[in-house]
Amino acid sequence: MKKVTLVACMVAxxxxxxxxxxxxxxNSCGTNTVLPANSGVSPxxxxxxxxxxxxxxxxxxxxxxxxxxxxxxxxxxITVCSNSTGAFVTxxxxxxxxxxxxxxxxxxxxxxxxxxxxxxxxxxxxGYTSGAANNIVDLSSxxxxxxxxxxxxxxxxxxxxxxxxxxxxxxxxTTINANMVAVADLVNAPYGQMAETIMNAMTDPTLLNPPAPxxxxxxxxxxxxxxxxxxxxxxxxxxTTPTYKISSGFISKSQIxxxxxxxxxxxxxxxxxxxxxxxxxxxxxxxINGGNTxxxxxxxxxxxxxPAWNTFIQSYCYGxx
Numbered sequence: 435m436k437k438v439t440l441v442a443c444m445v446a447x448x449x450x451x452x453x454x455x456x457x458x459x460x461n462s463c464g465t466n467t468v469l470p471a472n473s474g475v476s477p478x479x480x481x482x483x484x485x486x487x488x489x490x491x492x493x494x495x496x497x498x499x500x501x502x503x504x505x506x507x508x509x510x511x512i513t514v515c516s517n518s519t520g521a522f523v524t525x526x527x528x529x530x531x532x533x534x535x536x537x538x539x540x541x542x543x544x545x546x547x548x549x550x551x552x553x554x555x556x557x558x559x560x561g562y563t564s565g566a567a568n569n570i571v572d573l574s575s576x577x578x579x580x581x582x583x584x585x586x587x588x589x590x591x592x593x594x595x596x597x598x599x600x601x602x603x604x605x606x607x608t609t610i611n612a613n614m615v616a617v618a619d620l621v622n623a624p625y626g627q628m629a630e631t632i633m634n635a636m637t638d639p640t641l642l643n644p645p646a647p648x649x650x651x652x653x654x655x656x657x658x659x660x661x662x663x664x665x666x667x668x669x670x671x672x673x674t675t676p677t678y679k680i681s682s683g684f685i686s687k688s689q690i691x692x693x694x695x696x697x698x699x700x701x702x703x704x705x706x707x708x709x710x711x712x713x714x715x716x717x718x719x720x721x722i723n724g725g726n727t728x729x730x731x732x733x734x735x736x737x738x739x740x741p742a743w744n745t746f747i748q749s750y751c752y753g754x755x
Contacts (some may be wrong), residue, residue, distance in 0.1 A: 442561035453486040460532045462525040463515035479509035487539035489555060489625060489686040490717065491516040493750040504737055510728055520622025534723040535732060540624040541714055547720035550737060554753030555715040557628050560690055561682035573706050576682055578605050587665060591701050596710030598635040616683030624715055629684035632710055691751035698751050714753055
């Protein structure tokens with residue numbers, strides 16, 4: 435019997451299993467992980483390849499494995515490719531139709547098929563408060579404000595900024611020589627682009643601490659876990675002594691959602707963060723291949739019950755549609 439399988443493709447991850455059949459995946463997909471699902475064969479089974487922005491990869495895998503696949507035709511194989519939105523756009527522009535479905539981190543998917551908004555992503559700036567090479571103390575270690583404006587209280591570990599203005603500034607010196615901020619790809623990743631927008635909005639030079647150094651950005655690729663970058667040492671030039679340390683990083687709130695309490699606000703792990711609710715990213719998906727019955731079924735499954743879909747995405751700290 436042919437197994438129903440869910441194949442998760444993440445660039446630069448170690449191949450854990452081999453996809454049966456050895457079919458060629460698009461350039462923007464990369465190596466793969468195979469997750470088992472139900473078995474059996476149905477004449478209605480149609481394989482499907484999905485492109486998904488890295489920030490939505492885990493929620494999508496959860497949704498497919500636990501909600502969509504159990505009701506899909508037995509024998510269906512779904513391949514999920516995770517990468518930056520820009521990488522997928524480039525691949526789709528060069529090879530239209532290589533994916534059946536596309537979940538982007540912005541509205542780019544609308545240009546490739548029957549598009550719809552599937553989530554609103556919330557960018558956050560976060561850092562660890564303990565257990566890392568470079569610790570922050572509290573929220574004031576991430577952002578600083580001028581006298582007379584909103585001040586972060588001692589021991590406060592989360593806050594909401596809406597909208598971003600020059601009232602706030604990123605603290606560039608959490609500890610000695612720690613003025614690097616990890617961001618996603620500024621060209622291909624919408625969350626990297628939004629991080630740059632947020633930082634550019636914090637323009638008051640008197641708010642920098644100290645005023646002289648500029649914030650230096652360390653870009654992480656779509657498969658690097660930014661949580662593993664924040665707090666690490668970065669060696670600049672020759673020698674073995676770390677010249678800088680990454681003090682904080684921009685990421686989707688969904689990626690720190692497991693670190694928050696049931697209110698999705700207060701941290702339950704040693705982090706501090708600021709969420710920028712005035713800078714949400716509209717994330718759109720598109721049914722590209724209308725001739726693929728599994729892709730059409732997925733489109734209908736989501737859009738026929740938006741309240742249920744909103745409940746699901748909100749469980750991952752996304753805004754509802």
